[in-house]
Amino acid sequence: MSKKRILIIGGSSKIGLTLINIIKNNFSSNFEVFGTYNTQKTPQLTKLDITDYVMMENTFSKIQPHIVILTAALIHPLTCEENKTLAWKTNVDSVKKIVEECKKINSKLIFLSSDYVYSGKNSLIEETDSLDPLNYYGKTKLEGEKLVSTLEKFLIIRTAWVNDTNPNSKSFVMQVINSLKQNRIFNVATDQFGHPTYSVNLAEMIIELILKQANGIFHVTGSTYISRFEFAQKIAMAFCLNHNLIHGVISKSNSGIQRPLNVNLNLNKLKSIISVNPLTLEEQLNLMRIDYEFDPILKDVKLIPIGKFHDERGSLSVMVSKNRNDAPNFDITQEVYLTEIPNSQTIRASHKHHHIDEFFIMLDGSAKFVLIDDRENSSTYKKSFTTFLNDEFRSALFVPSGIFHIFKTIQNNSKCLAIASKAFDKNKPDTISVEHKFFGTEFEN
Numbered sequence: 001m002s003k004k005r006i007l008i009i010g011g012s013s014k015i016g017l018t019l020i021n022i023i024k025n026n027f028s029s030n031f032e033v034f035g036t037y038n039t040q041k042t043p044q045l046t047k048l049d050i051t052d053y054v055m056m057e058n059t060f061s062k063i064q065p066h067i068v069i070l071t072a073a074l075i076h077p078l079t080c081e082e083n084k085t086l087a088w089k090t091n092v093d094s095v096k097k098i099v100e101e102c103k104k105i106n107s108k109l110i111f112l113s114s115d116y117v118y119s120g121k122n123s124l125i126e127e128t129d130s131l132d133p134l135n136y137y138g139k140t141k142l143e144g145e146k147l148v149s150t151l152e153k154f155l156i157i158r159t160a161w162v163n164d165t166n167p168n169s170k171s172f173v174m175q176v177i178n179s180l181k182q183n184r185i186f187n188v189a190t191d192q193f194g195h196p197t198y199s200v201n202l203a204e205m206i207i208e209l210i211l212k213q214a215n216g217i218f219h220v221t222g223s224t225y226i227s228r229f230e231f232a233q234k235i236a237m238a239f240c241l242n243h244n245l246i247h248g249v250i251s252k253s254n255s256g257i258q259r260p261l262n263v264n265l266n267l268n269k270l271k272s273i274i275s276v277n278p279l280t281l282e283e284q285l286n287l288m289r290i291d292y293e294f295d296p297i298l299k300d301v302k303l304i305p306i307g308k309f310h311d312e313r314g315s316l317s318v319m320v321s322k323n324r325n326d327a328p329n330f331d332i333t334q335e336v337y338l339t340e341i342p343n344s345q346t347i348r349a350s351h352k353h354h355h356i357d358e359f360f361i362m363l364d365g366s367a368k369f370v371l372i373d374d375r376e377n378s379s380t381y382k383k384s385f386t387t388f389l390n391d392e393f394r395s396a397l398f399v400p401s402g403i404f405h406i407f408k409t410i411q412n413n414s415k416c417l418a419i420a421s422k423a424f425d426k427n428k429p430d431t432i433s434v435e436h437k438f439f440g441t442e443f444e445n
């Protein structure tokens, strides 16, 4: 069977880029994929401004797509409110033109819509529930939906809170990570609830809907329903950052426009058709941790997210391995220590080793670690690094010899595992201790 041609309009978007990568890597025998960008020039994508209809007609007649996925849109609610003319032109008028082009060659149109077409309520929302957007962005997405649904073959994907870990991305996950890495307070709404969605999971679900030749309107998101505030805290924990910098605010004080506060989407229609599972937030963050490149600032120091495999019996994690990248990889492990610490605010370590390299993992509870590089020939000599380990999203912190390190428990009943490259030898002391104040105010706070 000949391959179907898919045109992704907005190939430079978070969702578009992910779709292109997954189709190219995993579905190249089913589809030939073409993508477009507008302002963000991207290798292998062609230029298309959807408000330029001549360019649009040329793109359609050149590619003659069987399937069009429309991700391009003006997506920031505040921008749409402030520039209504541009929002309508991009999110409504251009959709009308794309629908016309699809009608000409009988293409199927997959339209990325939003949970902002609802005003939100305290019970589960079905695809057939009434639509009453609260802001202009939501209104334009609803108008787009109406146009798309005049086609014979279409999919309307109502998604929400889409994230990726692309270093240049402005996704919520990357905003939280970048802010906390710079030690900045991150204000976030405590009263706005929704479904975080990982772009990879979303793309896989959309592709399965296409393969199953589904038609109509679908909620397509992650399965966890959570507040923005708790979501931000989970991000901090998953990426070993300081969750105390996340400050809860009431949503109205955070931005000038109205947003739906409780959009709890029923995913049953989606689940009845596809076999790919909408992921829980924990599953999404564990995958994002693997995709994300941790850069712990000090030379040779590493943070390794430890994989966790769940089934009905519980979970399984690999704590040391010779050949995995989701576990500490130690050629030589000579000793493994377990410290059980009943009280929070308890300080341990406060030393460096001459020859011993170590991995630290919090088995229970959480702790703040501060490291200072004391290796004179290191490019990060005298620099310090602070990180936070916890038992919910376990990471292994690798501390090579020559780096001073200290940690302080944050919770009662914490347990820390230390995996050492050399056994303790009382005849050859390897430890140089320092007072806590050596680690400065960064540690005290």
Ligand SMILES: NC(=O)c1ccc[n+]([C@@H]2O[C@H](COP(=O)([O-])OP(=O)(O)OC[C@H]3O[C@@H](n4cnc5c(N)ncnc54)[C@H](OP(=O)(O)O)[C@@H]3O)[C@@H](O)[C@H]2O)c1
Pocket: 009, 010, 011, 012, 013, 014, 015, 016, 036, 037, 038, 039, 040, 041, 048, 049, 050, 051, 070, 071, 072, 073, 074, 075, 090, 112, 113, 114, 115, 141, 159, 160, 161, 162, 163
């Ligand atoms: N992100 C979310 O949380 C979320 C939630 C619900 C629904 N959605 C929907 O999902 C879709 C994709 O969202 P996203 O977050 O992946 O988007 P994104 O990363 O912010 O990217 C927006 C895309 O729109 C393109 N674009 C904007 N104006 C254009 C124009 N005049 N001509 C051609 N392309 C134009 C941009 O191209 P350049 O960058 O090249 O200029 C970019 O590819 C949108 O339709 C959005 O409404 C997103």
